[in-house]
Amino acid sequence: MRKQKRIAAIHDISCFGKCSLTVALPILSAAGMEACCIPTAVLSTHTGGFSDYTYRDLTEDMLPVAEHWSKLGLRFDAVYTGYLGSERQTAIVEEVLSALAGENTLVIVDPVMGDNGRLYAGFTPDFAPAMAKLCSRADVIVPNITEACLLLGQAYHEGPYQKNEIEDMLLKLSKLGPKQIVLTGVRFDEESLGAATFEAATGRCNYVMREKLSGMYHGTGDVYASALTAALLGGFTLEAAATVAADFTVLSIRATRDLEENIHYGVNFEQCLPELLHMLKKEASE
Ligand code: PXL
Numbered sequence: 001m002r003k004q005k006r007i008a009a010i011h012d013i014s015c016f017g018k019c020s021l022t023v024a025l026p027i028l029s030a031a032g033m034e035a036c037c038i039p040t041a042v043l044s045t046h047t048g049g050f051s052d053y054t055y056r057d058l059t060e061d062m063l064p065v066a067e068h069w070s071k072l073g074l075r076f077d078a079v080y081t082g083y084l085g086s087e088r089q090t091a092i093v094e095e096v097l098s099a100l101a102g103e104n105t106l107v108i109v110d111p112v113m114g115d116n117g118r119l120y121a122g123f124t125p126d127f128a129p130a131m132a133k134l135c136s137r138a139d140v141i142v143p144n145i146t147e148a149c150l151l152l153g154q155a156y157h158e159g160p161y162q163k164n165e166i167e168d169m170l171l172k173l174s175k176l177g178p179k180q181i182v183l184t185g186v187r188f189d190e191e192s193l194g195a196a197t198f199e200a201a202t203g204r205c206n207y208v209m210r211e212k213l214s215g216m217y218h219g220t221g222d223v224y225a226s227a228l229t230a231a232l233l234g235g236f237t238l239e240a241a242a243t244v245a246a247d248f249t250v251l252s253i254r255a256t257r258d259l260e261e262n263i264h265y266g267v268n269f270e271q272c273l274p275e276l277l278h279m280l281k282k283e284a285s286e
Contacts, residue, residue, distance in 0.1 A: 005233045006034040006075065008100060010062070010093055011082035011112075011222075013039045014046035018266025019219035020083050024226040028080075030273045031230035031280055036076075038065050038096065041085050047121040048218050049264030059089055066096040078106040080229045082222060085122070087130040097137055106232060109138035109178070110225040114146045115185075116216070117156040125150060136177030140232065142225045144185040148173060159187045167205055170198040180238050182245075184224060187212065195224075197242045206239045208246045213253050219266040224249045227276060234280050248276045 007028055011020035021037055028035035040062065044054040079101050084090050101107055111131045114120050128150040135141045135151060149156040152172050166186055173181050181198040186207065194209035227248040231241035252269035259268070 004032065004034055005077040006036065007078045007080055007229065007233065008036050008038060008066075008069075008076050008096075009080050009082075010038045010040060010084075010096065012041040012043060012085065014043045016044065017046040017048075017050070017218065017264065018269070019046045019222045023219060023222040023266070023269065024080065024082065024229075026270065026273070027223070027226040027276070028230055030277060031234065033077075033230065033233060036069075036074075038062050040083065040089055046218065046264075055085075057085065059086065059092065062089065062092045063095055063099075066099045070099040074100075075102060076100050076105050078108060078229060078233055080108045080110075080225075081134070082110045082225065083112040084131075084134075087127060090130040090134045093134055094137060106140065107138045108140045108142065108225070108229050108232070109135050110142045110221065111135055111147045111151060112221070113150050115144055115221065117146055117149075117158060119150075128153070132176055135173075138178040140180045140182065140228075140238070141173065141176075141178040142182045142184065142221075142228060143173070144221060145169075145183065146185070148183055151176065160189050161186060163188070166196050167198075170196060170205060171203075174198060174200040182228060182238065182242050184221065195242050195246060197238045199238060206242075208239070208242045210246050210250050213250065213257065215253075215257065215263060217253055217256060217263050217267045220249050220253065223252055223267060223269045230276070231280060236280075244276070244279045247279060248272060251275055 009024045013021045025035045042056040132151045183196045186196045187193045192209045193212040197206045224245045228241050228245040231244040251272040252267040255268040255271045
């Protein structure tokens with residue numbers, strides 16, 4: 001038996017709506033990994049498309065949880081962060097990294113801030129420098145184009161994009177400090193959508209493009225980043241992990257489209273977990 005990987009996932013719990021921890025934990029567990037969590041807040045739903053949601057801030061609990069784990073001598077193979085509700089939480093996550101992340105801990109930061117050129121409810125552009133600072137501590141960052149523009153302080157446009165424009169963004173993002181980047185929401189025409197990967201050490205850039213599906217489903221960024229995390233910890237290269245994540249996200253959207261579910265209710269990734277495991281096993285044994 002391979003040693004089981006242990007991951008600390010730092011996101012909110014949106015109790016309904018399939019994003020953040022309700023996506024990350026099942027995906028990591030299904031992939032055979034121990035998914036520990038530091039919840040940043042508890043919301044009745046996510047903030048995209050719902051009103052009157054509750055919000056219980058857990059900022060004050062975050063560092064004590066990490067310090068307790070540190071005292072117990074727990075070791076983590078990865079720390080994977082997502083939705084953080086305030087600049088203070090980004091600073092606390094930096095302290096959490098100091099407490100929990102050792103030399104061999106992979107730090108994956110999904111700089112959740114917005115999508116389609118718009119910030120998520122509750123965020124303002126002055127949050128971006130704090131997130132950029134956290135990204136400088138990451139091994140891997142997973143921004144979408146909107147988040148990349150916010151991190152770089154540059155104007156967003158909805159695309160299609162030119163390759164040199166994407167590669168210029170990747171280079172600038174790598175100057176923030178992460179070793180590897182997966183930029184999602186890349187499109188060069190109306191028919192396809194995908195991700196660009198970039199390795200700072202080699203300057204190597206790759207694209208994983210898939211057929212663009214109509215409709216915008218909530219939570220797909222978290223589905224993608226969680227599957228990417230599982231694949232990276234499963235020993236996949238960045239490009240192979242980005243491919244598994246893309247295929248799993250496409251399958252999850254397809255499983256949802258068939259039912260014409262409310263787009264704010266998230267995607268039916270649960271039904272596609274067997275395929276994810278198949279992809280993870282297949283590639284790993286090749
Ligand atoms: O999927 C990103 C996300 C995570 N958590 C909360 C959100 C969103 C996006 O809207 O509202 C609470």
